[in-house]
Amino acid sequence: MSDVPRLAREIFDAAPWAGADRATLGVAERVPSMLLPIERQYYVWLAEHWALGVGEIVDLGAFVGGSAACLAQGVARAGRATRVHLYDRFTVNDLAKEKLLYPHGVAPFEGEDALPLVRDLLAPWQASVHLHPGDLTDQVWHGAPVEVLVVDIAKSTALADFVAAQWFGALIPERSVVVQQDFLHDLQPWLAAQMELFADFFLPLAHVGRDSISYLCLRRPTPAEIAQRRLGACDDARLIGLVRQAAERLAPFGIAPRIEAMAALLEAHPSCRSAQELRRASGRGWG
Numbered sequence: 001m002s003d004v005p006r007l008a009r010e011i012f013d014a015a016p017w018a019g020a021d022r023a024t025l026g027v028a029e030r031v032p033s034m035l036l037p038i039e040r041q042y043y044v045w046l047a048e049h050w051a052l053g054v055g056e057i058v059d060l061g062a063f064v065g066g067s068a069a070c071l072a073q074g075v076a077r078a079g080r081a082t083r084v085h086l087y088d089r090f091t092v093n094d095l096a097k098e099k100l101l102y103p104h105g106v107a108p109f110e111g112e113d114a115l116p117l118v119r120d121l122l123a124p125w126q127a128s129v130h131l132h133p134g135d136l137t138d139q140v141w142h143g144a145p146v147e148v149l150v151v152d153i154a155k156s157t158a159l160a161d162f163v164a165a166q167w168f169g170a171l172i173p174e175r176s177v178v179v180q181q182d183f184l185h186d187l188q189p190w191l192a193a194q195m196e197l198f199a200d201f202f203l204p205l206a207h208v209g210r211d212s213i214s215y216l217c218l219r220r221p222t223p224a225e226i227a228q229r230r231l232g233a234c235d236d237a238r239l240i241g242l243v244r245q246a247a248e249r250l251a252p253f254g255i256a257p258r259i260e261a262m263a264a265l266l267e268a269h270p271s272c273r274s275a276q277e278l279r280r281a282s283g284r285g286w287g
């Protein structure tokens with residue numbers, strides 16, 4: 001094996017994004033986002049310092065563009081022309097408007113269509129951003145190499161399998177970073193199971209903020225290898241076992257108890273395969 005995985009671990013262990021001047025965010029800071037401030041700094045750093053421009057950047061689950069604005073800001077700071085692709089339905093309901101948009105300076109608007117707002121918010125980076133509105137499962141990736149893949153959309157096993165089928169085969173070995181933004185969100189335990197199915201292909205790199213885990217692609221899976229690793233083919237026991245395996249593998253990050261708790265939640269509600277089902281089954285509100 002080359003030195004790249006070891007060197008990558010050294011770089012990510014030092015968390016250089018944490019010491020970055022917040023001013024590097026620039027106007028990206030003004031775009032509403034569900035990300036924490038440290039996660040925004042990480043996204044800028046990834047696009048500016050880790051990415052070399054040898055592949056495109058993909059943001060799956062872009063909401064109104066906050067995550068993509070940080071990625072595009074990093075691209076702009078690096079002086080590159082890398083394309084940043086945003087995938088989302090780009091719709092917002094009244095609750096999201098009240099909680100996430102209006103308190104951050106967005107003027108009240110009628111209806112659920114967020115596309116005009118997203119275009120407006122991302123105007124500073126219009127040369128690099130490409131919007132792909134609609135349901136993710138209606139989208140087809142054109143096949144170009146992907147250097148940074150941000151996943152904040154895999155809210156069900158079916159969506160997680162779709163992401164792997166469309167994008168894992170476009171990753172660049174020993175270069176591409178996959179950010180599983182909601183990895184430690186306990187209502188999405190299948191993300192841990194999925195990365196365990198693909199354990200031979202990825203090296204865990206970093207735990208950033210509260211829930212986000214990043215991986216370095218070590219080897220590009222073939223379409224057959226991806227098809228053999230479908231969450232949809234796992235029964236309840238296999239899925240729970242994989243989550244427990246992930247707890248062991250990721251113990252060096254100090255997150256094993258959180259992953260164990262995710263396995264326990266799935267064990268209590270074994271047939272759930274989406275965050276919505278797990279939320280309902282476990283009696284959670286919408287907070």
Ligand SMILES: C[S@@+](CC[C@H](N)C(=O)[O-])C[C@H]1O[C@@H](n2cnc3c(N)ncnc32)[C@H](O)[C@@H]1O
Binds near residue numbers: 066090
């Ligand atoms: C957690 S939010 C993303 C937050 C975002 N990265 C940010 O910086 O604020 C998840 C997003 O996934 C989108 N989403 C969920 N399922 C989807 C689907 N099947 N197709 C398209 N978008 C979807 C939602 O519209 C939502 O904006």
